[in-house]
């Protein structure tokens with residue numbers, strides 16, 4: 643009897659938000675956050691890789707390094723990020 647009770651409690655604690663992830667869920671209070679979730683730009687670490695809004699985010703934007711400061715980025719200086727990195731612009735020189 644005790645064993646059954648302990649097992650039930652353990653399972654409940656292992657996946658409180660019922661998203662299918664237990665001990666490896668970095669936010670067990672939010673079903674939208676789990677190692678199987680997609681990273682999106684929202685200020686939180688959706689996919690539990692330790693980085694919030696990392697460049698792999700599904701809706702990250704392309705930014706271009708503007709090394710000469712003319713307001714147009716270098717096409718080779720492409721950076722994907724949620725927020726504009728330092729010295730980058732959302733447009734680029736050339737084609």
Ligand SMILES: [Ca+2]
Nearest residue numbers: 657661663667
């Ligand atoms: Ca969970």
Ligand SMILES: [Ca+2]
Nearest residue numbers: 669670672675
């Ligand atoms: Ca979760």
Ligand SMILES: [Ca+2]
Nearest residue numbers: 687689691693
């Ligand atoms: Ca992440």
Ligand SMILES: [Ca+2]
Nearest residue numbers: 682684686695
């Ligand atoms: Ca995020």
